[in-house]
Amino acid sequence: MSTVSRDTEASRSRGEQHGIDLMQQPAVGLVYLFFVFLPLIFQPRVSVTTVIASLLACLAFLPLYRGGLGRWQPSAHARWTLTALIALLLLPLNPGANTFMIYAAGLAGHLLAPRRAVIIGLALAALTAAAYLWVFGNEPWAIGFVLITFVIGGMVLGGSIYGRLQSRRMAELQLSQDEVRRLAGQAERERIARDLHDLLGHTLSMVVLKSELAGKLIARDPDAARAQIAEVEQVARQALGEVREAVSGYRRGDFEGELAATRLALLSAGIEVEAASHAPPRRDEVDHLLSMCLREASTNILRHADAGHVSVDLSVKEGTLSLAISDDGRGGIRHEGNGLRGIRERLEAFGGDLDIDSPEGAGTRLRLSLPAGWRAEADAA
Incomplete structure (x- = not known):
């Protein structure tokens, strides 16, 4: 039982991801900002204003993605709300602004309760569709951007919720393992206490009684006193052997x-x-x-x-x-x-x-x- 209480070397969690969790590896998640600029590559003419606005949008998004800047620590609702607002402000200049809507869905899934995150994700999808139709009309490519937002946003939202649930399960598992180790250690200490009591309690009591008897017999019957001392030595040697055997059993693995x-x-x-x-x-x-x-x-x-x-x-x-x-x-x-x-x-x-x-x-x-x-x-x- 004692081996159960050893320190575990846990540094990884491998749950299979049913989606895309951008917050699982925050630095890697920022790579998706490339899609903000991807539509600009296919446009025949791109104004300097559009490029600057896109860069500023990315800079404004970074502290929201990382959770704050200096002493400014926005709340969970502020993070996804401001990210969605960046998408709406950039959308008239750059259709790649839907990337920020996807990030907003991922942040909602990562930071909020699953049911609330799903509701917010649906609301963001509807808002994206309305914004594209209002800015670009019924253009086929605009409808394509809306569909991309729905599909990728849904995957990101699902992956974020799943990753959060997995993290919670791992935390609960770790707590249960800590409790198991604590109970195992407590049971081990109680077993050792019982063994020591059984091994030494009676023996030490006998040693005390025989030592007292030998002390009383020294003056009037030295031979009997020596016999009692010899018995004390024999009992002590026997107890020593039992203790060594018990300690050897504790050290031996099962x-x-x-x-x-x-x-x-x-x-x-x-x-x-x-x-x-x-x-x-x-x-x-x-x-x-x-x-x-x-x-x-x-x-x-x-x-x-x-x-x-x-x-x-x-x-x-x-x-x-x-x-x-x-x-x-x-x-x-x-x-x-x-x-x-x-x-x-x-x-x-x-x-x-x-x-x-x-x-x-x-x-x-x-x-x-x-x-x-x-x-x-x-x-x-």
Whole structure:
């Protein structure tokens, strides 16, 4: 259980986007400002006023897109409203002003509640259609711009809402994981307290009583006092052995617990996990070995693999215990780092072996094998 409380390395979220979320990567979202100037390329004559107005519109939009400028921090409604106003003011000079309407829809989806954002998106679409028809009439190209605004604006609005919901789900998942770790840590502390009470409570009480008795017997019966002191020593040595065994058990990893911790760490990083364990009971030392190797492999995946899916399979075939860990990341491992070298050395100490298959761009597969001596004593008997 203690392995569940380790720190998770979570730095990514990979939810599939059903749309375009311009705010997912703000710097990249600004690339779409190119479409403000795209219609001007196809016009035979473009006035200097139109170019200057378009540049000023972009400059005015930047602080709204980024969330403010200096001490000026506009509200959520002010950001999308002023962005839509920029589009309406620029529209008579530049038909590419519909780009700002699309940005306004994206900001509404990113900043407001989903239902309200959808209503505002529909209102912006209707306003865009009315503005184009009023400024340019029933020109086919104007209707085309309106349709583009409807389609792209809808995709951006949907992507923004979906991205916001995904972020909220990830935050809720993180909170639930923090609570699980807190409860796991609390349960672990309570278990340790019970174990220490069971191990030392009775023993220390006996040591105190026998020490007091020996102190009373020293003057009138030294032999009996020495016998009591010898019993105190024996009880103390027995308690010391029990404490050492308990501490060794705390330090030893449990593979099922480590597998749960690994699943938690990978899922919190947005990595899908498929895990299966079909092996019978194992020796404590072997279980600890597998736990350490799984922890090291999952750490490498989180840090270096850039994977989206991980498979963990513990199985037995022809008496050989095998742990296969596969990912669909970048692959291309040419040299073993400290982590993989440590896994290999641990396995070799138990007579096992590590096989690495890591083609470039096709993920990595680790196969850890222990040919003999891994079964638990009770299972072997």
